[in-house]
């Protein structure tokens with residue numbers, strides 16, 4: 001697509017914003033307000049950063065002038081979708097952070113798209129609820145950005161995909177039309193489900209301004225276990241046992257990584273140490289979330305006994321630790337959450353476990369890529 005060059009439009013664009021703010025006032029604290037930067041190959045103009053416009057007005061102007069627009073949430077996306085590459089107007093959602101409300105009976109939560117994931121989660125925690133997903137980038141990424149990327153997150157195994165939790169959306173299209181897809185009903189089986197088009201669309205079809213989610217009750221207790229295993233097969237077998245026999249429905253997360261990941265994390269985040277006594281080729285983290293601290297802990301203990309006992313002999317579990325308190329559990333999670341950044345910043349050897357593949361193909365694919373990228 002051929003978009004307008006902003007070099008010639010920068011002055012009219014800045015004039016347009018100034019005139020609008022002069023005529024209608026600044027929308028800084030109002031609903032539906034965005035801040036903008038004009039980005040060209042040689043310059044980024046954010047001189048009007050303290051002003052903001054209703055999104056529909058700005059979208060219409062950009063559309064009429066054929067100016068490319070890139071929506072930006074927390075800018076944490078790992079594939080650069082929020083970063084302008086040519087002459088583009090960056091549309092930041094940083095000022096749309098309002099938490100609109102929670103229906104405590106149905107668990108329906110309404111929030112503006114620029115709200116930071118962690119802020120939304122803490123707000124919900126105070127009311128006995130939680131966000132239905134969690135990411136390492138939670139301190140910076142936005143709920144709108146999560147929906148735009150259909151973020152998977154760390155608790156998919158328990159709570160399902162984000163797509164299945166979005167009940168409604170408000171979206172501003174390129175021509176400034178506001179699409180109100182804000183259902184508040186968990187079971188809405190009327191007509192076409194248009195909001196699904198915008199989930200995972202990376203801003204290509206419109207800017208998400210408001211999100212309505214179904215949120216679960218916060219579990220009373222969480223336990224975390226880390227096992228060092230010999231092979232991917234061993235990790236799969238232990239996980240299957242955990243889900244089918246020892247822990248059942250309380251398994252809330254499982255994560256898998258290799259020794260290189262752990263070494264990178266320890267290099268990039270020196271406060272994090274190897275939690276096990278022996279180096280292991282692979283690691284499996286299992287988290288449970290339930291309502292009875294003693295029962296839930298006992299279930300993981302039985303799993304541990306199985307893994308190191310006669311019955312589990314030959315599976316290939318080398319070492320393991322069961323977190324004794326919340327702080328230790330968080331430290332184990334910090335290793336997992338540090339992996340994307342550590343691999344990115346840790347010396348040019350970039351590969352990922354955060355990919356969607358059939359379980360049986362995951363390890364082989366990652367290892368091939370690991371060898372290819374890191375030698």
Ligand SMILES: Cc1cc2nc3c(=O)[nH]c(=O)nc-3n(C[C@H](O)[C@H](O)[C@H](O)COP(=O)(O)OP(=O)(O)OC[C@H]3O[C@@H](n4cnc5c(N)ncnc54)[C@H](O)[C@@H]3O)c2cc1C
Nearest residue numbers: 073074075076077081136142144145148151152153203208
């Ligand atoms: C440490 C770390 C851990 C991560 N872990 C995971 C993980 O476990 N699972 C996973 O799936 N992802 C993960 N990610 C990537 C994750 O998808 C993004 O970080 C997050 O969802 C993007 O949110 P954001 O607000 O930062 O969006 P941005 O990075 O600002 O934008 C991402 C894309 O969405 C578009 N966009 C942003 N906001 C809107 C909006 N309101 N309307 C329309 N389009 C919009 C942008 O144009 C861009 O294309 C991780 C990233 C990091 C840095």
